Structure formats: structure tokens, C-alpha cells
Amino acid sequence: MKASATFESGVLTDERPGAVKPPRDLWEKHKGGLVLVECPQRIPCNPCNTSCPTGAIVPFEDINNVPTINYEKCTGCAMCVAKCPGLACFVVDLTWGEEIALLKLPYEMLPLPQKGSTVKCLGRTGEIVCEGKVENILEPLKDRTKVVHVAIPSDKVGDVRAIEVA
Amino acid sequence: MRELKTDILVIGGGPAGLSAAAAAARAGAEVTIAESDLHLGGQLVKQSHKFFGSKEEYAGIRGFEIAKILKDEIAQYGSRVSTMLNTTVSGYYGDEGVVTAMTGEEEYLRIAPKRIVITSGAQERLIPFPNNDIPGVYGAGAVQTLMNVYGVVPGKRVLMIGAGNIGLIVSYQLMQAGVEVVAILEAMPKIGGYWVHAAKVRRLGVPILLRHSIKRALGGDLVTGAEILELDDNFSQVGETETVECDTICLAVGLTPTNELLWQVGCKMKYVPFLCGHVPFRDKEMRTSNEKIWMAGDVSGIEEASAAMIEGRLAGLGAAKSLGLNIEPGGFEKYWSRLNSLRAGEVGEKIRVGVSAVVVDGWADVQ
Incomplete structure (x- = not known):
């Protein structure tokens, strides 16, 4: 039984509208990180915009549009990470440490990881990419969607999108 | 009266x-x-x-x-x-x-x-296949009722049939309840539900097999597995039949x-x-x-x-x-x-x- 890693089966395989990376120069020096949204399908949904306190997720002209981002306004606050019903928002802070980045990802599973613990970090098909250290666990909206802060090697920020439920 | x-x-x-x-x-x-x-x-x-x-x-x-x-x-x-x-x-x-x-x-x-x-x-619609009447074959609505209304998990290893929004969402909810989802089968060449719903189960390791369907449920008194098959453009079988071990088959086919x-x-x-x-x-x-x-x-x-x-x-x-x-x-x-x-x-x-x-x-x- 082999599932192919195709876009049609729910795996992001390349950058496309609604799933783009921030501009590298701004990203590398922006403390707190910048948002990465992986929402490449036009669906009627806009909570990322309505939850964004700075207007970095640009208001939708048509609610079916994919999100567009004004990175100049993004503070990396991760409110969209907590709010997005598709769990499609992530924040990556490249200034976290030497060769170490901080990834803020949504988490709705049990058990919760322990703060300070080492966890396995998973890619877009659940494959183990690397290990990471859980730096913080927040619940910004008090609605049971946690935002887990995990420190990972900087060169893995394009690959890690989950942590193992263990 | x-x-x-x-x-x-x-x-x-x-x-x-x-x-x-x-x-x-x-x-x-x-x-x-x-x-x-x-x-x-x-x-x-x-x-x-x-x-x-x-x-x-x-x-x-x-x-x-x-x-x-x-x-x-x-x-x-x-x-x-x-x-x-x-x-x-x-x-x-x-x-x-x-x-x-x-x-x-x-x-x-x-x-x-x-x-x-x-x-x-x-x-819910159901699809016919041999043995679809043995305990362990559920509609997705029943699985949700059991889990989310009564707090009962339907089994330990679930095979999901259908990658529309219901199949994808119920798969995610099963995982939240600690149940393993062995695979999601989808007969069409692309998922029917929202892409982001698929992405969130994929990144937790659940395979979504496109152009696949169930051939029969296995087991006597209870489901012990399923035979699954790959489909071509005319929905005819290609390749060998495969066997999947599971104790629950969940139908989310519309x-x-x-x-x-x-x-x-x-x-x-x-x-x-x-x-x-x-x-x-x-x-x-x-x-x-x-x-x-x-x-x-x-x-x-x-x-x-x-x-x-x-x-x-x-x-x-x-x-x-x-x-x-x-x-x-x-x-x-x-x-x-x-x-x-x-x-x-x-x-x-x-x-x-x-x-x-x-x-x-x-x-x-x-x-």
C-alpha cells in the first residue's frame, strides 16, 4: 500500500498561489518570524484575515480567494495559526538561534508534548524529518487549538509541518 | 388525539x-x-x-x-x-x-x-461490497455519533472509504480520539474535500490512496481487514488486490x-x-x-x-x-x-x- 505524495492527494509539492514563502531577506532578519500559509485551493473561508491583528493577511476581495500576505505588516504573532480551521498557517522565526529556527504550528492532538522535551518532527506526508525541541505551548484563543513552538534546524523549515503525536 | x-x-x-x-x-x-x-x-x-x-x-x-x-x-x-x-x-x-x-x-x-x-x-449513502453487513462496517455519521456524542471509539484501526470532507474530517477526529487511520481510499483521481483537510491528515502520516476502493470486507463475526483494489479511468481494477488489516471500515461515500x-x-x-x-x-x-x-x-x-x-x-x-x-x-x-x-x-x-x-x-x- 503506497500513497503517492501528489498535490491531488493533499501534499504541497511546490510553491503556488496561496502557498508561498516570505521574501528571504526580510524573513532572515525579522524577529518573531513571518507567516507561511499553505492554503492553495480556492475555498470560501477567511478567518486568517479576520483574526489578523495587523492586516498582514490582506482582506479578501472574494472570500473564495487564496490568502495573500503583506509580509511588511506580519509580526509572527501566530493568531492565524490558532484560528485557521484548515490548520494551514505556520510561523517560522529564522532569528531564533544559530542555525536554529522556531516553528510555530497548530496542534489539536493528545497527549500534549512536554515543554522542553525533544519531539520527532514530521514532513507533509508524516515522514520523520528531524528532531526538535518544544520551547513553548500556547493556547491563544482558549479554544483548545494549541500553538506549539518547536525549535528545529534552520534548513528544515521548508519541510517540517507537524510533530509526532506520542 | x-x-x-x-x-x-x-x-x-x-x-x-x-x-x-x-x-x-x-x-x-x-x-x-x-x-x-x-x-x-x-x-x-x-x-x-x-x-x-x-x-x-x-x-x-x-x-x-x-x-x-x-x-x-x-x-x-x-x-x-x-x-x-x-x-x-x-x-x-x-x-x-x-x-x-x-x-x-x-x-x-x-x-x-x-x-x-x-x-x-x-x-448517508452506502456502497455495496461483499461482507458489508458484518459488525465493524460503519457509516461515517455513526462513527461521529459514537465518538463525539457518546464518547465511544468504534475500533482501533480504521480504514476510511472516501476522501470528501466527511471522510477527511472524520479521519482527523478519529486520530484525535487516539484511533489509527490505516488509510483513506478515494475512487476518484483527486480528493473531493478541501485540500487543507487532506493536508492535515497527510502530515500526520495517513496515506490517501487515490483511484482506490474497497473490494470486500474480511472477517466472520467481526471485521478483521479489507481487500482493496486500484482503479483505472473506467473504474475497473488494475493490478493485484491488496489486503489491509483493520477492525473498522468507515464509509464516507456521500x-x-x-x-x-x-x-x-x-x-x-x-x-x-x-x-x-x-x-x-x-x-x-x-x-x-x-x-x-x-x-x-x-x-x-x-x-x-x-x-x-x-x-x-x-x-x-x-x-x-x-x-x-x-x-x-x-x-x-x-x-x-x-x-x-x-x-x-x-x-x-x-x-x-x-x-x-x-x-x-x-x-x-x-x-
Whole structure:
């Protein structure tokens, strides 16, 4: 039984509208990180915009549009990470440490990881990419969607999108 | 036999029915909701995921919380909205303008409403395969009820059939309950549900096998596995049959409108594949060909809860308006504009085409 890693089966395989990376120069020096949204399908949904306190997720002209981002306004606050019903928002802070980045990802599973613990970090098909250290666990909206802060090697920020439920 | 009188009888207390009741009660109508389940909210009560859509339709809020919001909304109308739980409407007697209903197994009663809004929802489709009657083969709705209403997991290893939104969401909910999802099979060459729903189960390691389906369930007294197969463009098998070990097979292969009552009433109906079954013709106020009957939600065509809630508002307004009550000014335009905006994208295309086949400006030409 082999599932192919195709876009049609729910795996992001390349950058496309609604799933783009921030501009590298701004990203590398922006403390707190910048948002990465992986929402490449036009669906009627806009909570990322309505939850964004700075207007970095640009208001939708048509609610079916994919999100567009004004990175100049993004503070990396991760409110969209907590709010997005598709769990499609992530924040990556490249200034976290030497060769170490901080990834803020949504988490709705049990058990919760322990703060300070080492966890396995998973890619877009659940494959183990690397290990990471859980730096913080927040619940910004008090609605049971946690935002887990995990420190990972900087060169893995394009690959890690989950942590193992263990 | 008791006969109950009411301005508007809403049949079904799910998202469409509660919204219809709220809109009609706001206009001043006396509303009675007949709900066959033991609680209001319909499928919303099982939805632990956050909803999509816009703020007006509670985007970003979990489904069961939306059920609470709607219940609170109708509660503010006090005795103007009354609810009959555990009550199944069993028939419509047009000559007398009466419906019959059964509350539990105790009481058979008559309800004489001035107007009726039918929001009876949908039922699950099942697919035939050998052994699909052995314990462990479930519909996705049953799995959700077990897990999210009663707190019981259906098994330990689940094979999901269907990668529409229900298959994807229920897979995610199973994982939240600590259940392993071995794989999700989808007969089509692409997932049917929202891409982001698929991405969130993929990144937790659940394989989604496109162009795959189930051949048979394995096991005697209980499911012990399944034979699965790969399909070509003509849905014929290619390659070898594979065996998957699992103790639960969950079917999420679509819904069809629960339309029996509409048939019995004699509403003019049409088979619309994009709406997943026979659905009634309706005017822009969600009135059927019967001048005293409105409808909304999945019974009008399979869509999703956000649209059902808006259609419910339209139907509630329509029924209230026909009683001569003062409805919110611009209400129809407001709700149609929200509905059109939700349906405007690619994923709404089938709905748009489907609905356009059954929305009428007048009844003269409808066969």
C-alpha cells in the first residue's frame, strides 16, 4: 500500500498561489518570524484575515480567494495559526538561534508534548524529518487549538509541518 | 388525539431548522420545532472541527459551539419557540393541513401549522461490497455519533472509504480520539474535500490512496481487514488486490437528501446529480411548489452547514412573510448575497449549477 505524495492527494509539492514563502531577506532578519500559509485551493473561508491583528493577511476581495500576505505588516504573532480551521498557517522565526529556527504550528492532538522535551518532527506526508525541541505551548484563543513552538534546524523549515503525536 | 396548533412548524432541528426558527421567531411568528433526535443541533453537535466560511456563518468556531449559539439565539424568543424532541413527523395530510408525529413511543399526535419548513437534512449513502453487513462496517455519521456524542471509539484501526470532507474530517477526529487511520481510499483521481483537510491528515502520516476502493470486507463475526483494489479511468481494477488489516471500515461515500416527506406532500421534485438526489423546486424564498411549505439545508441539495444556516434564514423569513409578519428589511437580499459569496468559488460550482436547475421565478412552467 503506497500513497503517492501528489498535490491531488493533499501534499504541497511546490510553491503556488496561496502557498508561498516570505521574501528571504526580510524573513532572515525579522524577529518573531513571518507567516507561511499553505492554503492553495480556492475555498470560501477567511478567518486568517479576520483574526489578523495587523492586516498582514490582506482582506479578501472574494472570500473564495487564496490568502495573500503583506509580509511588511506580519509580526509572527501566530493568531492565524490558532484560528485557521484548515490548520494551514505556520510561523517560522529564522532569528531564533544559530542555525536554529522556531516553528510555530497548530496542534489539536493528545497527549500534549512536554515543554522542553525533544519531539520527532514530521514532513507533509508524516515522514520523520528531524528532531526538535518544544520551547513553548500556547493556547491563544482558549479554544483548545494549541500553538506549539518547536525549535528545529534552520534548513528544515521548508519541510517540517507537524510533530509526532506520542 | 392531541392536536397542537402553531404558526410555523419546523421539521428538523439542525443548522437549517434552528436558523429558520430564529428568523421566523424574530419576525414574531410562533414556531414549533419537531426534532427526531434527543437534542437540537443536528449534525452540528458532532462537529468538533472549526468551521470554514465567513464570520457571519461562525467561521473558525467549532461546530458543536455553533449549535449552542443557535440554541441560545432561539432561547431569547422565549415561549415563542417551542421544541419537541424525540419527535418524528410521519406524514402530511394536505386536505386537513395537518401533519402527524410520534413523540417517543408514547404519543401519537396531530400538529396543525399554518406554515411548514422542512429541514430534514440528509442520509448517508452506502456502497455495496461483499461482507458489508458484518459488525465493524460503519457509516461515517455513526462513527461521529459514537465518538463525539457518546464518547465511544468504534475500533482501533480504521480504514476510511472516501476522501470528501466527511471522510477527511472524520479521519482527523478519529486520530484525535487516539484511533489509527490505516488509510483513506478515494475512487476518484483527486480528493473531493478541501485540500487543507487532506493536508492535515497527510502530515500526520495517513496515506490517501487515490483511484482506490474497497473490494470486500474480511472477517466472520467481526471485521478483521479489507481487500482493496486500484482503479483505472473506467473504474475497473488494475493490478493485484491488496489486503489491509483493520477492525473498522468507515464509509464516507456521500449523502443524499432525506426527501420522503417532500415526496409525500407532492412537492414538484427534480433529480439533480450535483445536489446528490431528488430535490424540490423552490423559489427565491425557499418555498416549494406547495404554497404552505418551505425547505432549507441538505434536503434542498447536499451542501454544507454554513449554506444550510443561510438557507434556513431565507426559509424562516419566507414563511414569516407569508403570514403577514414584518420581516427584517432587506433580509432576503442580505442572505442571498452571503449564499452567493460562499458558492462563488470553484468548489461551489456544482452547487451553483445544481441550484440553478431548481430555482424558479414562478410555478406556471414547472412540470
